[in-house]
Every structure is written in structure tokens, then in C-alpha cells.
Amino acid sequence: MDKVQQVPKPDLKQIEGIIASCKDQKWPLIPLLQRIQEEVGYIPPETINPIARAFGLFPSQVQGVITFYEQFYTTPRGRKVVRVCRGTACHVRGGKTILKLVKQNLGLEEGETSPDLEYTLETVACIGVCALAPNIVIGKETHGNMNPKKVSQLLGDKKGSG
DSSP, rough: EEEEOOOEEEEEEHHHHHHHHHHTTTSSSHHHHHHHHHHHHSSOOGGHHHHHHHHHHHHHHHHHHHHHHHHSSSSOOSEEEEEEOOOHHHHHHTTTHHHHHHHHHHHHOTTTTTTTTTTEEEEEEEOGGGOOOOOOEEETTEEEEEEEHHHHHHHOOOOOOO
């Protein structure tokens, strides 16, 4: 099923302002990338050259940092990132079923973002609250002891969005 995703053009003036605000920092690259991603939602590829110029780096050095850290994304992500735990405790307590239900409710596979940029679905090795397994995280909020009813209450049927 092909999903056409409308990618909004990044506000380069906004990003230039973020770059300028970091010019006086001693080691600004990672905090700068974090701030761009926090404010824009991702790191637009067209910002790599201006960042490199501003800090006397090669574009490949900036790209190298972006690709090294899994926390950085060069494509738009959903406003709500849904992370489903695949850790041992979650797996043993029904995590596979929870993931299947989340996929069905969102109409997404792992790593996909909804066309309306509302949701991104990810799986993670461990969320770190094994006593509450199975777990999912939506944005910054952790939801434990998940079951089909809770998945439905949290996500409903979001397939129609977009």
C-alpha cells in the first residue's frame, strides 16, 4: 500500500536562527542538531551545508554525526512517535500481540510515518519498565500492562487519518 507523504518545506530562516544562536558554544554540533530536530521535527538534508559552513566543518562530518546517532532523523516523523517494546519481559507477556494491534490501529508498519505526519511507529529493544510489561510509549508517555482493550482506548482506529 503506497502512502503519499506531503513533506512540508523546512523553514530555513528558522534554522539559520538556531545555527546563529549556537555560534558561541564550544562544542555546538550535537546540541545544535538536537535543537533543530526538536523545533523542526527532523534535520532537513538541505541544512547540512549551512551547518558545516557555520562551524568550519566538512558536510561529510555533519552527515557523519547525524548518521552515527540513532536519535537523529533526516526525514519528517510523526508528531506522536509510538514505540512498542520488544524486550524479553514484554515478549513473554504478549508484546507480539500488542505490536500487531498497534500496527492494525495505526495502519503502519515498523519505521513508517502516517501520511498526515501524525504518527510514526517504531519498535525498541527495551523501554526499561519490565515490571509493567508489555509496554508502549507514545511521545514521552509510557503505558504499561498493555492489553487489546488499552491499545484500542489509546489509539482507536487511526488508519483513516491522512
